[in-house]
Amino acid sequence: MxxxxxxxxxxxxxxxxxxxxxxxxxxxxxxxxxxxxxxxxxxxxxxxxxxxxxxxxxxxxxxxxxxxxxxxxxxxxxxxxxxxxxxxELAEDGDIFDCVLREGPLPEHRAKALFHQLVEAIRYCHGCGVAHRDLKCENALLQGHTVKLTDFGFAKLLPRGRQELSRTFCGSMAYAAPEVLQGVPHDSCKGDVWSLGVILYALLCARLPFDDTNIPQMLCQQQKGVSLPRHLGVSRECQDLLKRLLEPDMIMRPSVEGVSRHPWLANP
Missing domain, CATH: 3.30.200.20 (Phosphorylase Kinase; domain 1)
Known part of the structure; x- marks a missing residue:
């Protein structure tokens, strides 16, 4: 070798x-x-x-x-x-998971700067007809202040001009949308949007929103939704975006285009 x-x-x-x-x-x-x-x-x-x-x-x-x-x-x-x-390309500064383990919950402006870049990467992928399907903190690498998405091992090419529902479970349980865990035919792009919500929560709280050690319990938790601890002082706009990303109903969940237009991201 x-x-x-x-x-x-x-x-x-x-x-x-x-x-x-x-x-x-x-x-x-x-x-x-x-x-x-x-x-x-x-x-x-x-x-x-x-x-x-x-x-x-x-x-x-x-x-x-x-x-x-x-x-x-x-x-x-x-x-x-x-x-x-x-x-x-080498990203020498570890991944987002290392970052929150090291620094704890990130201030909102810093979380926004990182998250915005990740949304842009996924927006580009979906625009190219690619669903990532394994979005997690460990696959968002850092090069200084720049986020670099990696690991397309589970990625899928989407057919042009028509929606094709997927039946494959891939990715990590803790980041997987309810429809993926339930094994129902699902839209892989909407699955990516859910995973973005899990990452945003992790950036703001320095922990994951759902415990994947008990899947039936996790599915119940996903239906109830999450709320951010009040002491973090996260803005209403940010909380609103998080709620939309972690929408258990796949049809109601926004596309990544919709996410990029949300007021929290649209106003730097």
Missing amino acids: EEFLLANGYQLGKTIGEGTYSKVKEALSLKHQKKVAIKIIDKKEGPEEFIQRFLPRELQIVGRLDHKNIIRVYEMLESADGKIYLVM
Whole structure:
């Protein structure tokens, strides 16, 4: 592996992340003399559905996305032993989850600055016909004050001009919308909007709104909705947006376009 990457101009460094069927390592690009991240996927390790369905889709999707708030993929390599290497932009400042664990609940203006960037990234994805389907704090990386969305392993290409409901459960339980957990046919884009609500709550409270250790209980909690602790002093507009994002009825939940026009985000 190291010899293969070296031959392609990359000097491998430490492991900075691990997924179910992949590892992410830091590397030095000898050509550009800068650090990059390399996602290493071993095709021999993953189950057939992942290799046949999810992986080709991820490779197709990351190759077509180009947005300042999405991690850029510079190059894709494949070695003879069945390993795929995605050479990507490196976000050196951890993820949003690290940030709230370190700093606690973020002041509203700071939460808004980060959240706005994430909404822009998802708005761009949905506009390109891509649903992310695994939005969570750990997939929102930081490069200074810039948010960079990553990990399109569960992403889905949406058919142009018609709505196609999904039946696949993917993503993380704690961030999943009620309709996804219930296994009913659902709109993946509306699922992304729900996950944005979970992230906004996490930014403001430094914890997740729903406990995923008991799913039936969690579904009841989702129906009741959440309220922010009063001592945080969060504005009425922000609370209103949160309520709309975490709307249990998928049809009533706004699209990401609607979210971007909400007064809390529209007024810097």
